[in-house]
Amino acid sequence: MATAVETLGKLERRITISFPLTEVRAEVEKRLKVQAKTAKAPGFRPGKVPLKMVAAQYGYQIETEVLNDKVGRAFNDAANEAQLRVAGFPNIEPKQESPAGVLSFDATFEIYPDVEIGDLTTVEIETVKAEVSDAEIDKTIEILRKQRVHFHTKGEAGEHGDGGEAVAANGDRVTVDFVGSIDGVEFPGGKAEDYPFVLGEGRMLPEFEAATVGLKVGEAKTFPLAFPEDYHGKDVAGKTASFTITLKKLEWAHLPEVDAEFAKSLGVADGDVAKMRDDIKVNLEREVAGRVKARNKEAVMEALVKSATLDVPKSLIAQDTERLAEMTRQDMAQRGMNVKDVPFPPELFAEKAERRVRLGLILSQLVGENNLQAQPEQVKAQIEDFAQSYEDPREVLKYYYSDRRRLAEVEALVLEENVVNYVLGLSKTSSKAIAFDELMGSNAQA
Template sequence: MAVVVETLEKLERKMLLSMPVALIQSEVTARLKKLARTVKMDGFRPGKVPMNVVAQRYGYNVQYEVMNDKVGEAFANAANEAKLRVAGQPKISEKDGAPEGALTFEAVFEVYPEVKMGDLTVAEVEKVTTEVSDAAIDKTLDILRKQRRTFSQRPQDAAAEDGDRLTVDFEGKIDGETFEGGKAENFQFILGDGQMLKEFEEASRGMKTGESKTFPLAFPADYHGKDVAGKTADFMVTVKKIEAAHLPEVNEALAKSLGIEDASVEGLRADIKKNLDREVKFRLLARNKTAVMDALVASAELDLPNASVQAEMQRLLEGARADLKQRGIKDADKVTIPEDVFRPQAERRVRLGLVVAELVRANSLQATMDQLKAHIQELAASYEKPAEVERWYLSDNTRLAEVEAIVLENNVTDFVLSKAKVSEKAVSFDDLMAQN
């Protein structure tokens, strides 16, 4: 008998399921008999419990399990026969008025939409490019040198300047009261590194050992400490020690300390460039991928299955709670977070997932094993023991699936860029690296 599917609204469908009562009863009896062979009850030896006793104790639960299994199986068979791609779980309810000897159920569910892809040849995508210049290598060298700097105490009458390490006592008050986190002794910071707020650094600059100074400090409105955000405090700072920084020379000794195989200045710069090229490639790919995905979403037409959106909203909600818990928020599981906060993000994710899946299917863009291995090798290249990292990825299906998703997105990105109207835009190395 052909499956009759009724369209309710957009992606919502309804169909009726029918099955013989005898089928249910037969399965219930079979499961109870199987259960009777192992069930333990006081007063009976194992396997010797009478069937009527087993049925009385476990009949309801077994009946419930069988109904769920058989109805689920009937729905899956009917959906397959009708060639339906079901989104989410169906809502199934028993209907009254079934023929004698039969049970009838109504299943209401959603199906995945037809994705109508736009003409990618008219889609406009901005592709960014960046070059790793000598200046970028020099800047990275400076960072590496700062990470290995040493300090020596400056004379008593020396004025603090950028790059110095200061040891200070400070106390801040708001309305005459010291606030939490506003007082410290023997606190160290590097002047000019941006560790402290601008007013604090400006007040400390030029001070000498043993000198004290009071000054107002206005906390930004978005300051992480909510109790003081947007307020102005009166601070007093006393400089206890000033130390000058000494950066290591760029020479073979520095290259050797960094574990460079070719322990020369040329080898050091070449190694830095290789690492920067790899990082720039990944960042450019991520940024261009975002531009491609935006173009895909804009060019496609489809309805969104509410079941998929709701499931994605729930995943985002659970992720937000996990993040709060990781940050040490007490009772993070009980924090009220409105679901609708995540709706725009959930809808975009579902829309993008459906569009990408259709593009992959229609153009055979699935990730190949060779591509997976090549990507893993590239990821592992920045580690000390690449072979171990490669084995770590290849030995776990979950990790391999994550890599597969990335490679698949890269295939989609390359495909769209080969079709769309692409305009290139050069961005500076600093701007690219500053982006999260």
């Protein structure tokens, strides 16, 4: 038996569930008899263990199972009868005062809110667009050249020249010995031998690189180095050390020429440089299209959040907070970090969780009202688009269609795209061209 639903707040509700103690005892006894048919105990054949011994061994477990089952069924029946959409899980506590022979429980829970979405025809959304020009292709080629750099001894004649005067300069790879001290005392991490780095990449502190520039092999230099206040080494942060560096090896960087061999190294079988540039452009345009879509999707989602009015269930926020914390823990563990005993305070994820839940409720409402669900043909088209950049597109199709979870991820992407297109079709949109570098430097995420 369940009482009428009590309203405790905007979304919080309570139902009191009661049933006779005799019902529980009867069900417990019934399950104990079933358990006794297979129970084992020293000195008894299976199925011949006395019922009292079975009750002593399994009674508490079975009674807990019976209570959970009966309370769960009673709660679901009551919620369905009241036509409630329960958000999250109910908090069920035994009622302190109950009539004799009756067990009573209070089930406190939240319901899903009403979502009111504003007039989307009045919403203003700024979308972005970007183009891939020859300059971006040239810049990408330079990056690819640097990824294939070869180093040669500077000042020593070779197939590609000698690299100029054998003096350390930006772009050179140097190998040094160094030792640092503070007030005449060496400190941990302040000493190394045969340490290589490329000048100008910013791997070392600016004073260290500046002191290395101009040295010849065999030369040494002593100089002061002031560690920043926020330096990662807390023992030396904010202090000034004296360093002595000795240049042991000096190499200049030789970048490959943009020729047929270079094109072949990028997968162009016939070495056609023009075809290589076309391939790079296609890849860049695909990347730009993805970034533009992500930026515009985020603009739409932000507009929806601002235009909708709803109360967000705390239980759903708590669940998503736990989910985000666990995702972060797993991600850090996969990166080789030991996070076993690292605390993850809920407040670190609460704001993001609240927005995710809020947006999820808004999208659910919008999709349901306007039939924006992902259609099978849309899902297939999206997977085929993914497959274009792979050598064997059929394997990509098989990869997604062989796993329901992977397919669900694609369906979610298509659903979001349906929402974006729907909202953009209603709202007042304007388009702004942005620079390629600005777009590629962004990390827009919905």
